[in-house]
Amino acid sequence: MMRFSSALRFCFGLLLGCLISVAVPALWPDAGVTAPPSDASMLAQSSEPDVLLRQGRAAYEAGEMASAVQQLQGAAQAYGERGEPLNQAIALNYLSLAQQQQGQWREAEAVIKESLDLIGVPSATARDDRQRLFAAALTTRGQLQLAVGQAEAAFESWQEAERRYERLGDVEGRWGSQLNQARALEALGLYRRSCDQLLERLTGGGLSCDGLAADDPDVRTRQREELLAAIELQPDSRLKAMALRSLGNQLRLLGQLDFSKDTLHQGLAVAQRLESPGDIALSLLNLGHTYQGLSQQARNYNRPSDAEPLADLALGYYEQAARRGDDPSVTVQAQLSLIRMWVKSQREAEAVALFPEVRDRLSALPVGKLAIQGRIQLACSLLGCDRIGAQDEQPRIGLDRAMLRELLETSVQQAEGFGEPRLTAVAIGRLGTFYEASGDWERARELTEEAIALSGEQPDLAYQWQWQLGRILQARHEQTAVQEADAGAILAYEKAYTILNGLRGDLASLDSSVQFDFRDRVEPVYRQFIDLLLRGDNPSQDNLKQARQAVEDLQLAEL
Structure with missing residues (x-):
């Protein structure tokens, strides 16, 4: 079973500038990586199901998913009636991709399972067309698994697809499978391993992410120069643009912001030479994320004169991405x-x-992670979720708060239907934040306790909801004009504080910019906890001892 660092998952949200603690995966497949084979030799020629299949593929590639589903269902049925299982499997493969685009997750799962059942597991001596179709169906299944939060299963599907493509001598298929595996590793929080996977693909081995971020400047410079030289030798292709973009993202998540910026600019240059609008827009989006990180890094190091221009650059890249993106x-x-x-x-x-x-x-997006997380982020941005936690002044927006509540309620309903507990915990927890901001302490408490139960052993979520519960209980307690600490609030803060101390230990080996973000986000937890412990005229000896320990831990976090 793969395990990931909760601290790294925590910092992923910080560096992308998200107000939620789950990563947003790319739900739209990159062309050439997940598409099933379309070799005409694998299809019967010039018949009604062939026409339907071609029309369905054309509609899929044009983004007309409702039409694609209709045509591909017809093609799959017709091939089945004619007793052509491989052709039927091709139609079902495309049908699953189209259904994924529409958020029809259960239907897409059933369809890709049927496709794989029709193909069967090819033996080592099976014909190449069956091997290739099996690899493509595994790739589509991995796409679905990643979209519904089964990142480990997706990784295994793409590993098997890579083995099949390797057996076929299909270099592009193998490369695409490796890039997909890196996406799954990223979703699991295994950022260094994902980064190393991308370096293996780009350079053929010999380089590592640890080397690129080495403390020794000579080692760091040499490895980066070797990487840049290896990249120059690779011919331009969409896969090269995707690999550079993915590597740039991994470097950002690991705190290597300057090198992330350079790598993403290289990926953008490749996309521009290829005149690939989708890759250009994605590169611009991720450059915005990295420049936002660089701006925050400048603030962390008390360089406000650098922070503002970097923030303006981030805004500029986001604006370009919004204008140029054909992908909604x-x-x-x-x-x-x-x-x-x-x-x-x-x-x-x-x-x-x-x-x-x-x-x-x-609202126009299919029901899935992106739409659900997007609603949470939109509501949290305008509500000021981070300011609520820090007990700062909330943003003054001329917007009816009922609209933000509706966004969060919709995200809860959709997350529950989606069936992923982590996503549901975030949606319910943020609805609890809304009621906290509104002063409805009882409703806020109920939702926050539900989020805690759903978060289970996921510390990067659990600490947030324990902290939120502590704030709510103390605020409710103070409504009675009693300024002493509430015992339940202290207990909730203590749980959050204990979880954070464990997360801080996981960050010890990471780049300082990542640690700064962690410190800034969690510092209010320590300070509010200490304040509660020292409430009243005569704090107990136990409270005084715990407050001293919390002060020491806060000082360590600040270092």
């Missing part, structure tokens, strides 16, 4: 990032003006 998922992610940055920089009017468009775009 890229457009909405860029717009969500714009709103968050505008609110953070007190440009609330611009954020409010964009709100209706982003809300409508989210």
Whole structure:
């Protein structure tokens, strides 16, 4: 069983500028990586199901998913009636991809299972067409598994697909499978391993992410120069653009922001030479994330004169991505990032003006992680979830809060239907944050306790909801004009504090910019906990001892 660092998952959300603790995966497959084979030799020629299949494929590639589903269902049925199982499997493979695009997850799962059953597991001596079709179906199954939160299963599907492509001598198929495996590793929080996988693909071995981030500047410089030289030798292709973009993302998540920026610029240059609009938009989006990280890093190191220009560059990349993205998922992610940055920089009017468009775009997306997480992020940006936790002044927005509540209620309903406990915990927890901000302490408490139960042993979520519960219980207690600490609030804060100490230990080996983000986000937990322990005229000896220990732990976090 793969295990991931909860601290790294925590920092992933920070560096992407998200207000939620789950990563947003790319739900739209990259062309050439997940598409089933379309070799005409694998199809019977010039018949009605062939026409339906071609029309379905054309509709799929044009983004007309409802039409694609209709045509591909017809093709699959016709091939089945004619007793052509491989052709039927091809149609079902495309049908599953189209259903995924529409958020029809259960139907897509049933369809890809049927496709795999029709193909069967090819033996080592099976014909190449069956091997290739099996690999493509595994790739489609992995895409579905990643989209519904089964990242480990997706990794295993893509590993098997890579083995099949290797047996076939299909270099592009193998490379695409390796890139997909890196996506799964990223979703699991295994960022260094994902980074190493990408380096293996780009350079053929010999380099590691640890080397790229080495403390020794000579080692770091040499490895980076070797990487750049190896990249130059690779011919331009969409896979090269994707690999550079993925590597740039991994470097950002590991705190290597300057090198992330350089790598993403290289990926953008490849995409521009290929004139690939989708890859250009994704590169612009991720450059926005990295420049936002660089701006925050400058603030962490008390360089405000550098922070503002970097923030402006981030906004510029987001604006370009929003304008150029043919893919609605890229457009909405860029717009969500714009709103968050505008609110953070007190440009609330611009954020409010964009709100209706982003809300409508989210409604048009298929029900899935991106749409659910996007609603949570949109509501949290305008509600000021991070400021509520820090007990700072909330953003002043000219927006009816009922609209934010509706966004969060919709995200809860959709997450529960989606069937992923982690996503449901985030949605319910953030609805609890809304009621905390509204002063409805009982409803806030009920939702927060439900989020805690759903979070289970996931510390990067559990600490947030324990902290939120502590704030709610203490605020409710103070409604009675009693300023002493509430015993339940202290217990909840103590649980959050204990979890955070464990997460801090996991961060010891990471880049300082990652540690700064961790410190800034969790510092209020320590300070509020210490304040509660020292409430009243005569704090107990146990409380005094615990407060001293919390002060020492806070000092360690600040170092």
